[in-house]
Structures are given as structure tokens and as C-alpha cells.
Amino acid sequence: MIEQVQQILKEGEGITVEFKTSRYELNKNTFESICAFLNRKGGHLLLGVTDSGTVEGIEEKKVQLLVDRLISLMNNPQKLSPTVYLIPEIVDLDGKKIIYLHIPESSQVHSTAGKIFDRNSDGDFNVTGNHSLVEHLYLRKANNFTESGIYKFLSLEDFRPDLIARVRKLASVRTSGHPWESMNDEELLRSAKLYRKDFKTGEEGFILAAVLLFGKDEIIQNILPAYKTDALVRIVNTDRYDDRLEVRTNLIESYDLLMDFIRKHLPDPFYLENDQRINLRDKIFREVIANTLVHREFLNSFPSRLVIEKEKVTIENWNKPYIPGIINPDNFYTHPKNPIVLELFKQIGRADELGSGVRNVFKYGKLYGKSEPVFKEGDIFTTIISIPNKYIFRDEGGDYRVTGSHAALEKEDKFDADTVNDAVNDAVNDAVNDAVKDRLKTELMEIIKNEGLSLPQLMKDLSVKRATAQRDMKILRDIGFIHFLGAPKTGKYMITKKLAQILKKS
Structure with a gap:
């Protein structure tokens, strides 16, 4: 977040960036800028910054008061109509606190205090009395967003009340209160701007x-066959x-079903980031699936395909298409195709800011x-994600294999208990008897097969006592084959990068 704000400060004010000093209170024209951003291309509002981009900061005792006031006024139809629900963020820059709001x-x-504002490179301007500009604004909104x-x-x-209840719960879990x-x-539907x-x-x-978000299936198919x-x-x-x-x-x-399909057919290779295991597959496809569902033209009969x-x-x-061509991650413009749907997905943690x-x-x-992703914007938006060369999967006979991108490939390298046997035999002290070694191999196979196991699961699956399981896990940890991730009661024993490398070479 700090890097993003620093980049905005570097670029300076423009059609999508506005600075306000707001040292002790909100500037009187703050909501004119919020309204103008909503009506034009969206933008970034920084409070605690002068017009020239100098960070003066907000009086520390006033920071939370200003955040609360922003949220309150954005949900007040007398101040902003229609209302919006956005979350201002407090950013600390060299000991000075500013408020950042992405709009x-x-x-x-939208209008503020009964006036409609639009925006150009010179700032915000009142178009309320200009019927031609107001008509063009409404026409542009109607043409741009079929979701509306x-x-x-x-x-x-x-609509399905169970889905509304689920969204209410997901939003409250993500943001207390x-x-x-x-x-x-x-x-809730009106607050989410789903009625206009x-x-x-x-x-x-x-x-x-x-x-699209809450409709019964028969209603969705009736409107969009x-x-x-x-x-x-x-x-x-x-x-x-x-x-x-x-x-x-x-x-x-749809998001849940497509993520389950991805998890069923794609690998989740072992990867550590700062000593924490990162689920690369979910990290990538969580965004890809959300983008596929959110940023599409729903009135076209072309089906989405994965x-x-x-x-x-x-x-x-x-x-x-907004700017046709290949998207460069270092320099691209974020243009949500269906901002209302995107905003709800953000509220429940299904999507991040587009950028x-x-x-x-x-x-x-x-x-x-093997290669970096490709995003290509055109009449058909295309995303291409490269998948790993090798991963471990379980075949119908219960054996594990190291294979190419899918279990059904013709060429496979056998990965059975022998691989683990050799690894354990090479690493475990000769003082450990054969019976214990065999049990260690079985336990290690179960951890690999299940992509991690808790101690209670291990005890249950292998019918071993707690003291025995704990001793065995200590041995496997001491030789660097496993480590424990998560809370004491809910965490799991996972294989280490060291063992993953051994298996990969086998």
C-alpha cells in the first residue's frame, strides 16, 4: 500500500488523482471530488497532502474521526446520492498519517448535495445546469455497464435469501461491524447498489x-438464456x-464450482514464502476466476470458457475492450467492466483491487x-496460465506418481513407497530399528498423499497412540523432512522444501 501511495504522489494530481490537505477536518469540496470520480473514471483521493504533493499529514487525534466521518457521509443520501460503501485506509508515511481512498x-x-459533478484534467466541475453534459453522462453510464x-x-x-444471508456473513467475517x-x-441489496x-x-x-449475484437459477436463465x-x-x-x-x-x-474444478484437476506444488507455505494454485486462480466472472459482457451470448x-x-x-492488446503488469489501466459486481466480490473477500x-x-x-501469465484484452478477453511440468498425483491403484500436467498422460515416472523408503533409510540414524523406520515411511506417505496431516488425523488413519505419533514426528522433523504449520490445535505436519526437492529428483 505504501509503495502504491508513493507512486500516486509521484504522478501528481490529474484526472484520476486528487489531493486534499484536510489537516483537521474534511475540505469542503471533498465530496465534489468523490462524486466526480464516481461519475468519471474512478480515482485516488489522498487526504493530508497539499495540491503540490507535499505530505503534511493529518493531526493524529483527528485521523480516525475523519475516517469515520467519510464512511458516515458516503452512506448519507443527503450528502451523496446514490450512497456508496468504501473503506478509507490510513497510511503512515515517514511518521505522518494520511488517508487514502480508492474510488x-x-x-x-451520483450527486452531492443535489449537484452533479464530473471531472477532467483540471479538476472537478459542476454540470448540474448543463443538460447536454448531464444527458451525455447518463448515456455513457448506460452504455458502459450492462450490469446496471x-x-x-x-x-x-x-432472489435467494440463503445467498443474501451468506454474503452478509462473509462480509461481517471480513470486516467486523x-x-x-x-x-x-x-x-442490503439497496446498500450494494443493486436497486437504482x-x-x-x-x-x-x-x-x-x-x-447475477442473488437470482434464482430460473430467473437468471429467463433473462440470460x-x-x-x-x-x-x-x-x-x-x-x-x-x-x-x-x-x-x-x-x-459459480466461483465455488469453478474453484473446485481447478482444485480437482490442477496441482498445488509445494512452495515456501518467508517460511510459510503458499498455495500457489489458489493464489493465482482465485483472482483469475473472480476476474472471469466479474469482468465480462453478460448480454453477449458468447459463453465464458475455462x-x-x-x-x-x-x-x-x-x-x-478498453485498451486492446497485451496487458503489461508494470503499466496498465485498471478499468472494471462491472464495478457493482466487483465491489460486492471485494466486500466478501472474493476479489482484490483489479490492479x-x-x-x-x-x-x-x-x-x-514454465512461463509468465498472459492477459490479452480484445472483444474476447483471454487469460493464459502456464502449469507445472511435474507434480504428484494418486492413481486408481492408490500409488503416487510424478507425472506431467495431468494424471492421464502417457509417460509417467513411478512414485511409490520405494522413493520414500530410500529417503528415510538415507536420513534416519542406524540406531532406529526397522519397525520404526517402516512406520515412519508409512506416516510420511500419508502426509504426502493428504498434502498435510494433523496429529489427530495421523493417529486415527494409522492407529497409533499419541506418544508414538509425537515421537515419530520429532524424528521426521529432526531429519528435515517435515515441519508443523498453523495453530497448535488446528495445524498440520507438512513436507519441507528439502523433501520436496528429493522427491522431485526421484
């Missing part, structure tokens, strides 16, 4: 984004598929596969 482009036209289309005959009964905790279903009024036509109602995401595995049968999943449900459960092949995963979805999410995929993608 996404909105699919709606109003369906006036939708009612609360067309989240406003949605105390809201009923209709209040078109002030040009007078039409109002729930919008398409509400249907061609909507689906097709997930395929093409390793052996490249003309058709080895496995297939058609997803036609809401975006929240195809797992021998050396790569390719994801495609229909798109309204940070893409950068994470590049960062971990190069560690995961």
Missing part, C-alpha cells in the same frame, strides 16, 4: 447485477474433453508454471 468508477450517476440495466418487474421473491450485519435483505432509479426515464427497480461458463479438461481427448462442467448459476456459487490443457489453462470471456489482483497473478504465475 471505483460507478455504473450510476433495470428490470422493473423483479421483486425480492426472485460491517453495515450489512444489521440490514434486512432488501436494505434512472432519473432520465423515471424507471426504477432491481438491476441485472442483482440477478445463453449465460454459462464452460469448464473443460483436454489432456487425452483433445477433440472433445476428459472432464466437463457447465456452470449456469449465480456468480457467488480449458485445462497439457501445459496451460486458457480462460476466455466476451469483453468490451493488485493482476499483479499477484503475474507474481505467483511465474513461480507456478
Whole structure:
């Protein structure tokens, strides 16, 4: 976050950046900038910074008061209409505290104190009395975001209350005291900007984004009969598929189904970052799946596709291109295609800021596969993720093999108990008797097969007593084959990088 803020300060004020001193209180025109950012391309608001980019900071006793006031006013329709729920962040720069607020482009036209503001490179300007500019603003919003289309005959009964309850819980777990905790279903939907009024036509109602997020399946298919995401595995049968999943449900459960499909068919290689195991697979595909669901043009009949092949995963979805071409992680413009859906995904922890999410995929993608990821923006947005050369999988007979990208590849290297036998025999002291060595090998195989085991699981699966299991784990830890990750009661014994390297060479 500090690096991002420093880069914004370096770039200076512009169409997407605004500085406010706000040393003791909010500047009077703060909400004019918030409104203008929402109405234009979104932007970054920094409080505690002069117009020239000098960081003066905010009086320390006032920092939390200003954060609370920002949140309160953004949820006050008298101050900002429609209201928004954004989370200001406190950033410490060389002992001076500033407030950073990222404001996404909105699919709606916003006003503050009854006035509509737009933005250009010179700052914020009031367009309320200019009917041509206001009309153009509404037209641009309507054309840019299909998620904001109003369906006036939708009612609360067309949505699934269990999904709304789930989102309420996920948001409260992620942010203690989240406003949605105390809201009923209709209040939550309105707070999430899923109900709107078109002030040009007078039409109002729930919008398409509400249907996609919370709609019953029959309602979704009635409105979008061609909507689906097709997930395929093409390793052996490249003309058709080895496995297939058609997803036609809401975006929240679509995310779960597609992540389960990824976990079923793709490896999770062992990787340590600062002595903590990082799930590279989930780190990458959490972002990729969220982007596939969120940043698509839903009214086009082209289905989204996720195809797992021998050396790569390719994801495609229909798109309204902003800047066509290959995305460079070091220099790209974040342009959310469906900001309302994106914002809800962020509130429940399913997505990060668009820029940070893409950068994470590049960062971990190069560690995961043979080459770095590719993001290509066009009428069809294409994402390509390279997958590892080798990983361990369990075959139908219960043996483990080191193979290529999929269990069904023709050439496989046998990885059975002999590999572990040799490793244990080479590393364990000769004073340890053969019976103990055999048990250690069995325990180590179980840890490998299950990608980690807790002590209770180990005792249960292998029918060993606690004292015996504890002694065995100490031996395996002493020779550097396993380590313990997590809390004492819920953590697991995992293989170390040392053992992973031994298995990889076998």
C-alpha cells in the first residue's frame, strides 16, 4: 500500500488523482471530488497532502474521526446520492498519517448535495445546469455497464435469501461491524447498489447485477438464456474433453464450482514464502476466476470458457475492450467492466483491487508454471496460465506418481513407497530399528498423499497412540523432512522444501 501511495504522489494530481490537505477536518469540496470520480473514471483521493504533493499529514487525534466521518457521509443520501460503501485506509508515511481512498468508477450517476459533478484534467466541475453534459453522462453510464440495466418487474421473491444471508456473513467475517450485519435483505441489496432509479426515464427497480449475484437459477436463465461458463479438461481427448462442467448459476456459487474444478484437476506444488507455505494454485486462480466472472459482457451470448490443457489453462470471456492488446503488469489501466459486481466480490473477500489482483497473478504465475501469465484484452478477453511440468498425483491403484500436467498422460515416472523408503533409510540414524523406520515411511506417505496431516488425523488413519505419533514426528522433523504449520490445535505436519526437492529428483 505504501509503495502504491508513493507512486500516486509521484504522478501528481490529474484526472484520476486528487489531493486534499484536510489537516483537521474534511475540505469542503471533498465530496465534489468523490462524486466526480464516481461519475468519471474512478480515482485516488489522498487526504493530508497539499495540491503540490507535499505530505503534511493529518493531526493524529483527528485521523480516525475523519475516517469515520467519510464512511458516515458516503452512506448519507443527503450528502451523496446514490450512497456508496468504501473503506478509507490510513497510511503512515515517514511518521505522518494520511488517508487514502480508492474510488471505483460507478455504473450510476451520483450527486452531492443535489449537484452533479464530473471531472477532467483540471479538476472537478459542476454540470448540474448543463443538460447536454448531464444527458451525455447518463448515456455513457448506460452504455458502459450492462450490469446496471433495470428490470422493473423483479421483486425480492426472485432472489435467494440463503445467498443474501451468506454474503452478509462473509462480509461481517471480513470486516467486523460491517453495515450489512444489521440490514434486512432488501436494505442490503439497496446498500450494494443493486436497486437504482434512472432519473432520465423515471424507471426504477432491481438491476441485472442483482440477478447475477442473488437470482434464482430460473430467473437468471429467463433473462440470460445463453449465460454459462464452460469448464473443460483436454489432456487425452483433445477433440472433445476428459472432464466437463457447465456452470449456469449465480456468480457467488459459480466461483465455488469453478474453484473446485481447478482444485480437482490442477496441482498445488509445494512452495515456501518467508517460511510459510503458499498455495500457489489458489493464489493465482482465485483472482483469475473472480476476474472471469466479474469482468465480462453478460448480454453477449458468447459463453465464458475455462480449458485445462497439457501445459496451460486458457480462460476466455466476451469483453468490451478498453485498451486492446497485451496487458503489461508494470503499466496498465485498471478499468472494471462491472464495478457493482466487483465491489460486492471485494466486500466478501472474493476479489482484490483489479490492479493488485493482476499483479499477484503475474507474481505467483511465474513461480507456478514454465512461463509468465498472459492477459490479452480484445472483444474476447483471454487469460493464459502456464502449469507445472511435474507434480504428484494418486492413481486408481492408490500409488503416487510424478507425472506431467495431468494424471492421464502417457509417460509417467513411478512414485511409490520405494522413493520414500530410500529417503528415510538415507536420513534416519542406524540406531532406529526397522519397525520404526517402516512406520515412519508409512506416516510420511500419508502426509504426502493428504498434502498435510494433523496429529489427530495421523493417529486415527494409522492407529497409533499419541506418544508414538509425537515421537515419530520429532524424528521426521529432526531429519528435515517435515515441519508443523498453523495453530497448535488446528495445524498440520507438512513436507519441507528439502523433501520436496528429493522427491522431485526421484
